[in-house]
Amino acid sequence: MPLSHPSASTSPGFALRMVAISMTASGLCVSSTAMAQEPTDTGSSTTWGLGLGVVSEQEPYTDIDRENTPIPLLQVENRYIHVFGPQIEFKLPSLDISDSQQLNFGIVGKYDGSGYEEDDAPILDGMSERKGGFWAGAKVEWSSSFVDVSAEWLADVSSNSDGQRFNLDLERTWHFGEHMLITPRVGASWQDEKTTDYYFGVRDSEARIDRPAYAGESAINIEAGVRGVYRFNKHHSVLMGVEVASLAEEIKDSPLVDRSTDNSVFLGYLYRF
Template sequence: MPSSNPLVSIIHGSAVRVAAVALLAVGLGAPVAALAQAPGDAESSTTWALGLGVMSAQEPYAGIGRDNTALPLLQFENQYVNLFGPRIEFKLPSLDIGDSQQLNFGIVGEYDGSGYEEGDAPILNGMEKRRGGFWAGGVVEWSSSFVDVSAEWLADVSGNSNGQIVSLGLARTWRVGNRVLLTPHVGASWQDEKTVDYYFGVRESEARLDRPAYAGESAINIEAGVRGVYMFDKHHSVLLGAGVTSLADEIKDSPLVDRSTTNSVYLGYMYRF
């Protein structure tokens, strides 16, 4: 079963960086393995890869600049599980629909480094710390020769926000020669009011003159981007991509936020064993 294509990043704060690594996991890790596999080996092989990536991401909170970080990359995949960075997917049996279509199912979990603490920016001084946590849920993908459509549901099982997120994504991968994969993608991510309120709300006890109380409501973010893989040979590859997310009004209206979009770019190298 091929790995699901990436959905929309969970845009909470420092989660921009962590979610982008998750995009590397499902968006670039599997294609690297696919390029190097011989036909018919996909179901039986186990792949390992190690690498290093550089991420530059813009967070939505006022007064916080770009976060530039070097990140170690680890991938493991077989017919039952796909692990890359902070995300793991347990693959369920897939359903073939004709010669060129397939329904893939999986149980997913990922660590999300969302949140902030006092001192991260002046607008956050006096705010109670907001924590990231572990999210888990399910994913289904309709894969075809024309487009891949993915739907994912995640819940905050760590109990910090007690929120839920539902995402829908569309992606199309083009293979250019024997070395290059290019994948433009678009998507939407619905976050419930508990998620938005936890990360972007301002409690009455936290309100001040320039930071009035604010109760978050459910919101839908829109995301678009492109990612790619260049394979030098079956062992060495370069991963790259960029994406931009348009924040929903319910997030932009928060007194903690001073922008309408966030963005991330990344570049990585992987060695496949």
């Protein structure tokens, strides 16, 4: 992220950045791995996989570098839990509405690596560190043959921002032959004023001529992306994902920001045992 990075072995924030990038990979391909499951995998047996991926991420802070990072991948799933990277979902009993419709419920926990250190970019010089945090909440998904709609509410249980988020997503999966699955998605992500202010606000003590004080307000980002899986066979899969978010005015108006979007690209390989 910074204009000149310390080496990975000496950078004090390297471990946190690795977790942050891993969280991005999780958001991009957690459902992609679910798409790759065999129908029988939803029973009582546990499936798991190991792999390696690369994430390229661009945050909206002024003059911050694009981050390109290799990451290890771990995926575990059965009828009770789904683990991918630093995210875990505890599955609750589902409700069958019809042969083609189902309501799925879950309790989710994840690490979100949002935030920065003051040496990440010149505009952040003199700013107090903004830390990522552990978030937890609930998720509900309406699954149908036409579209899948999911809603997720999360709260910052690590109390760094003391914020809340609500995500609403619509997606649909298309099968191309026996090996390829593509899932485009659109969504909206709301965050409260505490979250916006923590990551994009400027405190009075941090203000300077080119960085006036700024208090963040609640914001809604519009998101779009596509995820995909190419399965060579039941063991070997290639995963990909592209995500773009159009930032809310409450974020773009921050003196720390010079972009109207942020984006992430993921490419990985997963071996399922």
